[in-house]
Amino acid sequence: MLSGKRILLIIGGGIAAYKCLDLIRRLRERGAKVTPVMTQAASEFVTPLSVSALAGEKVYSDIFDLTDEAEMGHIQLSRVADLVLVAPATADLMAKMAQGLASDLATTLLLATDTPVMIAPAMNVRMWEHAATQRNLAMLRGDDVAVVGPNDGDMACGEFGPGRMAEPLEIVDEVIAALGDKPLKGKRIVVTSGPTHEPIDPVRYIANRSSGAQGTAIAAALVSLGAEVVFVTGPADAAPPHGVELVQVETAVEMRAAVLAALPTDAAVFAAAVADWRVVGASQSKIKKKAGALPTLEFAENPDILAEVSQLIDGRPDLVVGFAAETDDVLENATAKRKRKACDWIVANDVSPATGIMGGSENAVTLISEAGAEVWPRMGKDAVARQLAARISEVLV
Template structure:
């Protein structure tokens, strides 16, 4: 798809592949994009800012504290400017700083402040790429919603052979043309729920479940990368919020119901991955319950069925449900698909500790008249594959 009129902020960090980014600027402009460049101080040791200024037609920013630049476009305004951000090359050091939310120079500050999709084109020695610390940072960046383009394998400047080469400018150009604002979900508002709910028994105890929220958060990050506006209503979790989305934190099923129903009218797609409690204590104690008798009875009341209520709306979004089952997965999923009149349902087997609180999973996806099996893979890969199915079905509605 065309990049005509797209505003692309190119970040350049201190890798030997920085010279390729000069060609990348030229290709982006030929494709119709407007390009502005931010360099780290160390990157200027490889290519001068003047080179990028001549190619882009705009002054190059390198300093967080630049009195002249701040007068016209401070770092927050710069963060608001782009439709997409691409950092090429992205060194191991820069990736580590982004993974941990540091903002100690202009480029990392802009990345932390922007709402635009961010892509990284890694470049480093093959040993650095394979290092456990780097791979941990890659997983963190993926969870935060950053898209990684590459690296590719081959001979490196140091003489080593292996993964760590930056993608060629043409590859990066084509990647930008098929993601972000031009992605399969561009222009859509996706509302998701994720994580568990907690239903209070007394001020210190609650009923909950084993959901970690990883699948829903992976879907939120993937949807943002695919160009969607994303709202994520989530229960209590310990994983980082993906970049560039609206996150709404709740605790109870009733709070999640209120948050969803107040936002669903603007949503094009609703994906319910949250493990919402089916029952709640009817009368939570106002004080901590003391251990006095041998048995304790709790009177439970049904909670609102958020998924069913959204699906029953007169003007409803495309509705995707999730079914976590321990037996007869397909039968239960198809029954839920029909009874709640869903557009799609993704089912997984959570028996024997599968699915919940794991980094990978497998899904059986069903819709009226069709089905597709997504094999066991990381939840981030699974999210990409599931959203591709969603995008295809939404277009057919």
């Protein structure tokens, strides 16, 4: 996704600097070359040795290093990159950038660069909300500096609110959006994710153990390839990805309506774990427990969204992808499901409790199509998402 791209990473002096170690690794996984620059304060939080080891590059920090100046001057260093990324961008760094100061190597590079600049702010909530910081932010945006985050959350100082640096994968997604190839640009894709909750009464419902992590990762991977994604999600644990058209639903009936409203699309990926049944006439009041008297629940079958969209005569997406979460005879059941539903692909996985897949961070899938079954190795759900997104792009482009 970022093969051959050069990123000049300026690491500011804040507690969030520790995230840059993972950020470097994630960028390099996607093919980018990362040249790190550390402010003096940054070295109080992470060591140059750690940064250099992960980047596979020398760490630059001193503008007066004459050897480096002879081999690669600070002007050249600021211009050979495809993107200058500042993470964390502290309040101090943002202020210096806004005012055009050049008091050290980092700020000199930022002032001398003619390539795009992206910042990931990180600071105390009061500092972020201060009028001066907001003025500086407005000035930087006016100078076409891209901004990622910050997020809300607990602070190292004990306070809560906006100011946490965006997570490494969020920043990577924005870098890819800025620099990466966009094979799916102009394509519209609907992705379903998470469980559905089918109410029994106002406080009880039928659900499953789906976290929504895999569907969320797929939507993010498709966005990074340039797709316009309609993300229809049930009440998932995973936070929705950035850059999608978000539609939040609770029940299978609501999910069906949202999917049909999103059509026509070029592709549809049904990663949601939709409940097969719903309670007929769910109680509007809490069902009270009565000794010796168990409640009787009548069930109805929920709509089969995958089959309905796969069998549309008009407006069927060019590619329909379903998921099959199985505990027994995975390949046999998933193959039969693909034929029964009439979808193009089924992504099958074994969700037996021993696998740790449902609700976990990894997945092991088999992609089943008309051509046969393709077994993928067990990998992180983000990696599965990227591989599936790449395969989708091969079909749609």
